[in-house]
Amino acid sequence: MDIFGDLVMGLSIAITPINLLYLLIGAIVGMVVGVIPGFGPSAGLAILLPVTFGMDPTGAIMMLAAIYYGAMYGGTITSILLNTPGESATVASTFDGYPLAKKGRAGPALVMQAVASFVGGTVGVILITILAPMFSQVSRSFGPPEYFLLAMMGMLTLIVMIGNHWKLGLISALIGFALGTVGVDLETGQGRYTFGSAELIGGIYFIPIAIGLFGLGELFYAFFVGMHKSGSGGIVQYDKEAAFWPSAEDWLSTRMTMVRGSILGFVVGVIPGAGATIASLMAYSTERSMSKHPERFGTGEMAGLVAPETANNAASSGAMIPLLTLGIPGSASTAVLLAAFMLWGLRPGPLFMEQNPELAWGLIASMYLGNMILLAISVFAIPLFVQIIKVPYRLLAPIIVVICTLGTFSVHASFIETYLMFAAGIVGFFMRLYGFSPAALVLALVLGPLAEEALRQTLTISRGSAMIFLERPASLWIIGVTIVLVVVLPFMSRHGKSAGNAEKSGT
Amino acid sequence: MRIAFLLALLAGGVYYTYVAFIDLNFLTRTGRLGPGFFPRSVGVMIVLLTIWALVDALKEGREAATNAGLWRDVAMLMVLAIIYAVALRVFGGFVATVLYLAVTLSVLNRGRPLQNALLSILVPVAVYLLFDRVLNASMPPGLIDILPI
Known part of the structure; x- marks a missing residue:
């Protein structure tokens, strides 16, 4: 079947009333998660994953995906109105978003960010529609050596992007790998680190760790930085402004910015480990260097808001490509999405789209609809999210603890897993505090067992020779791309971050 | 506090590596990679990197006082x-x-x-x-x- 036919089939699945309802719930929840400072899509997905257990897999995956990309829409509202990014991918949106609001243009900024997010998200989904089947075709020739190398590529790129704290990032990833070895070794049947416990035979379950690290850990950290003491007093009152809608100049001056931001964001999103934060910073810096008036950036330039917004949404779409076609998550959020797929016995990879066309194309089609829903919500439900911003953190915090706890328990009705979640929360706080990377740990926990299995299969095929990695053309390509990424990405990231720092310091 | 956290990590890493070397075989009886191969490699790297990070932390000295x-x-x-x-x-x-x-x-x-x-x-x-x-x-x-x- 051709792509268009597949998409129509997907649309017929996504458009059922119940799936539309799930999509709407996912979009709203995603925006709420994005609005709450300190909580990004990984936390939102991990915390809400247990809620989807009673649902049909297609609806559940659509809802979770909507939470994932919806968080990018919500995160910007606080960036613009409060100068506080809802999550790291919307940091770049504060550079010009908040100055725009201070200039009395919060309304146009909010509408333009919604449109930019919609364009970025939709261009991202169009590119997924075209490229995902092609990626699936290419990846069909991949064997265990390529899968091992891809898993390593994802980890390495994530670690080099951490920058100065790479050592701590690597330790975090190794802890994830170590946790991934707990349980029965599938090849020999020998128990590893189970210490006679029946609960550990199946291994350390991913969800309590993810909820603990991203949910509780982030919450404790938010308390540590005093978020519960700072209110929403500085919020810009956009409803008293003269003009809510953007001017013709806003639309015309940013049309190419949207195109550039979308493509750049998508490409960066496809690269495992790079992600939406880097994409948004890079788009901002690229836009500034291409602008005829770079001096206006940081003072309330609409292109300075539109560029990171299109890029972070396109990047979150781009990150779906390696997830769907290779089964390799490139970020913590897509790792949680992979865990969601696995919960329903689905294994993303080269044959996933062919073997599960309804689900795969239903998901892709739902992303078109989801972006439309999010555009409408972002423009017309701003007052609702402003009210959410005003809910004090000291009230939200205990409620989040309750949801994390009962959500974790509901997965397997296990007290051990609930205690594990609390332990992960405390460890997650210290990791965050001292520069470790909870995202690298979670990604390694998912990728570790895949990587180990692939490596052992590879060395069995090659009778113990590592030369197999250099003998297969596909492996050589992956090694080449990994080397290029490991060398180039830190430069690109530094370039983007330096642009961000320049804005912050007002130069 | 940072040093205490790194020491706790080091202790965990050492114990993980010890178990990998004592309980888990590097190779299976048929000569294929055994259940201990990955844990041993990961464990050794955790221990070495944590010691490195610990040395860095000790060199940096006292962390800034927090509220x-x-x-x-x-x-x-x-x-x-x-x-x-x-x-x-x-x-x-x-x-x-x-x-x-x-x-x-x-x-x-x-x-x-x-x-x-x-x-x-x-x-x-x-x-x-x-x-x-x-x-x-x-x-x-x-x-x-x-x-x-």
Whole structure:
């Protein structure tokens, strides 16, 4: 079947009333998660994953995906109105978003960010529609050596992007790998680190760790930085402004910015480990260097808001490509999405789209609809999210603890897993505090067992020779791309971050 | 505190590596990679890198003093969360959640007893309806059943 036919089939699945309802719930929840400072899509997905257990897999995956990309829409509202990014991918949106609001243009900024997010998200989904089947075709020739190398590529790129704290990032990833070895070794049947416990035979379950690290850990950290003491007093009152809608100049001056931001964001999103934060910073810096008036950036330039917004949404779409076609998550959020797929016995990879066309194309089609829903919500439900911003953190915090706890328990009705979640929360706080990377740990926990299995299969095929990695053309390509990424990405990231720092310091 | 955290990590890493070398074979009887191959490699790397990070931390010296008040808030939130975990086992999901919210909100949100009382009742009711009734997922059962839910 051709792509268009597949998409129509997907649309017929996504458009059922119940799936539309799930999509709407996912979009709203995603925006709420994005609005709450300190909580990004990984936390939102991990915390809400247990809620989807009673649902049909297609609806559940659509809802979770909507939470994932919806968080990018919500995160910007606080960036613009409060100068506080809802999550790291919307940091770049504060550079010009908040100055725009201070200039009395919060309304146009909010509408333009919604449109930019919609364009970025939709261009991202169009590119997924075209490229995902092609990626699936290419990846069909991949064997265990390529899968091992891809898993390593994802980890390495994530670690080099951490920058100065790479050592701590690597330790975090190794802890994830170590946790991934707990349980029965599938090849020999020998128990590893189970210490006679029946609960550990199946291994350390991913969800309590993810909820603990991203949910509780982030919450404790938010308390540590005093978020519960700072209110929403500085919020810009956009409803008293003269003009809510953007001017013709806003639309015309940013049309190419949207195109550039979308493509750049998508490409960066496809690269495992790079992600939406880097994409948004890079788009901002690229836009500034291409602008005829770079001096206006940081003072309330609409292109300075539109560029990171299109890029972070396109990047979150781009990150779906390696997830769907290779089964390799490139970020913590897509790792949680992979865990969601696995919960329903689905294994993303080269044959996933062919073997599960309804689900795969239903998901892709739902992303078109989801972006439309999010555009409408972002423009017309701003007052609702402003009210959410005003809910004090000291009230939200205990409620989040309750949801994390009962959500974790509901997965397997296990007290051990609930205690594990609390332990992960405390460890997650210290990791965050001292520069470790909870995202690298979670990604390694998912990728570790895949990587180990692939490596052992590879060395069995090659009778113990590592030369197999250099003998297969596909492996050589992956090694080449990994080397290029490991060398180039830190430069690109530094370039983007330096642009961000320049804005912050007002130069 | 950072050094203590790194030392704790190092201790965990050393123990993980020790078990990998003592209990898990590097190769299987047929000469293929065994269950110990990956844990041994990972364990050794954890130990070496943690020692490296520890040396760096010691060279950097004392960390900047942080606001003691913020540490107190985080510690309090952690302790309350741990008490909640224990209370879940004893009193079950619903009652433990009511108690946890009542205590935590009375500490964090002082001077608003009515708001705190309402939240302490309404949130557990909403969560119970969502998990137990809508999603058919069980709430933690308690050793002491105060309420029949």
